[in-house]
Amino acid sequence: MSTLTRERDPILDTDFIKEMIRQMRALDSYGTYDGQPVEKLLEPLILTRERKAQIPLIGDPDEQTVASLKAFYNAIATLIEKECGLMAVPLVHLSHEGFGRALITVGKLVVSDRTLRDVHRFGFESLSKMKTEADKILAVALSVVSEHADVAGM
Amino acid sequence: MSTLTRERDPILDTDFIKEMIRQMRALDSYGTYDGQPVEKLLEPLILTRERKAQIPLIGDPDEQTVASLKAFYNAIATLIEKECGLMAVPLVHLSHEGFGRALITVGKLVVSDRTLRDVHRFGFESLSKMKTEADKILAVALSVVSEHADVAGM
Numbered sequence: 001m002s003t004l005t006r007e008r009d010p011i012l013d014t015d016f017i018k019e020m021i022r023q024m025r026a027l028d029s030y031g032t033y034d035g036q037p038v039e040k041l042l043e044p045l046i047l048t049r050e051r052k053a054q055i056p057l058i059g060d061p062d063e064q065t066v067a068s069l070k071a072f073y074n075a076i077a078t079l080i081e082k083e084c085g086l087m088a089v090p091l092v093h094l095s096h097e098g099f100g101r102a103l104i105t106v107g108k109l110v111v112s113d114r115t116l117r118d119v120h121r122f123g124f125e126s127l128s129k130m131k132t133e134a135d136k137i138l139a140v141a142l143s144v145v146s147e148h149a150d151v152a153g154m
Numbered sequence: 155m156s157t158l159t160r161e162r163d164p165i166l167d168t169d170f171i172k173e174m175i176r177q178m179r180a181l182d183s184y185g186t187y188d189g190q191p192v193e194k195l196l197e198p199l200i201l202t203r204e205r206k207a208q209i210p211l212i213g214d215p216d217e218q219t220v221a222s223l224k225a226f227y228n229a230i231a232t233l234i235e236k237e238c239g240l241m242a243v244p245l246v247h248l249s250h251e252g253f254g255r256a257l258i259t260v261g262k263l264v265v266s267d268r269t270l271r272d273v274h275r276f277g278f279e280s281l282s283k284m285k286t287e288a289d290k291i292l293a294v295a296l297s298v299v300s301e302h303a304d305v306a307g308m
Contacts, residue, residue: 091255093247101245103257108298109305110262144262151263151305 011127012038016134019078020045023071044068045130047123061098061120069102069122072130076137077104080111083138084145086152094119104141107154111141165281166192170288173232174199177225198222199284201277215252215274223256223276226284230291231258234265237292238299240306248273258295262308265295 011017024041025033033041045068047055061069073090080088086106094100098119104112114137116122124130145152165171178195179187187195199222201209215223227244234242240260248254252273258266268291270276278284299306 091245091247091257093245103245103259105257105264105267108264108267108302110259110264113259113262148262148302148305151302 009039009127011131014131015079015082016075016131016138017042017127019075020071020130023075023078024068027067027071039127042127045072045123046126047121048125052121052123055121057118057121059098059120060096061094061122065120065122066092066094069116069119072134073102073104076112076134076141079134079138080104080106080141080145083142084152086145088141092116104137106141106145106152109144109148109152109154111144111152112137163193163281165285168285169233169236170229170285170292171196171281173229174225174284177229177232178222181221181225193281196281199226199277200280201275202279206275206277209275211272211275213252213274214250215248215276219274219276220246220248223270223273226276226288227256227258230266230288230295233288233292234258234260234295234299237296238306240299242295246270258291260295260299261306263298263302263306265298265306266291 012021021038021041024044028041044064070090070092073092077088077090084106088104088106088111091103091105092100093103094116098117100116100119102112102114102116103110124133166175175192175195178198182195198218224244224246227246231242231244238260242258242260242265245257245259246254247257248270252271254270254273256266256268256270257264278287
């Protein structure tokens with residue numbers, strides 16, 4: 001089956017994946033992916049078992065991986081903002097060894113706080129696994145916002 | 155008057171300056187300042203008008219300046235922790251151009267959030283000005299913690 005006639009995966013029309021595509025396209029300053037199927041844009045984030053097996057256990061994250069990681073948290077922050085109407089600010093902090101912390105704040109509220117490890121191996125087995133992970137973070141963040149609306153509004 | 159007989163500045167015995175000395179000593183891995191008066195350890199943070207005038211308006215922060223900046227926020231976080239009994243986590247995030255954000259979180263509460271500019275010119279006119287600045291951040295942070303103790307305890 002050729003790419004043109006292949007049925008479009010419905011996951012591509014979900015809010016999160018649409019936002020991820022927007023984020024990844026923004027990173028593509030040279031238009032390398034123009035005219036290509038959108039799945040291509042998301043490929044850097046997909047780390048199948050085979051691809052993962054090829055990455056050494058210890059290493060420094062490259063620029064593309066760091067950019068993808070930031071795109072992931074930016075996309076989540078954008079969705080939080082859309083859902084609750086308050087500005088959500090992502091902050092990804094990495095040390096040189098690929099360790100770090102990814103925070104999202106809304107007002108004075110930390111709505112998501114994750115320790116990052118092995119950032120050079122950042123990625124998801126499939127689009128669906130990526131979406132599930134993002135949905136989880138989003139759900140927790142929104143429940144924290146609704147529980148502490150006063151702090152989130154500060 | 156020689157250094158030995160000079161009266162010790164009482165500011166050196168305040169909690170904040172004592173903590174700053176501890177932070178700066180931790181950075182001095184080679185013991186360069188061992189046996190020297192403690193004021194020496196704090197010198198990188200003191201930017202008199204004359205020293206400031208010598209620094210170009212635009213520039214990248216050097217390692218020592220970034221380390222001093224982190225020491226400053228680490229010291230404040232340590233004092234917050236001492237005062238309120240909850241863990242305070244500092245997070246200094248810099249872009250390459252010397253812009254950034256300094257956050258301190260307690261639980262899920264952002265107790266301090268500062269935009270950083272011109273980090274390559276980071277410093278204070280005097281020890282007393284540095285302490286005043288730190289005291290201000292500390293006071294605001296502690297009042298935020300007491301207002302939202304539930305979120306700080308999360």
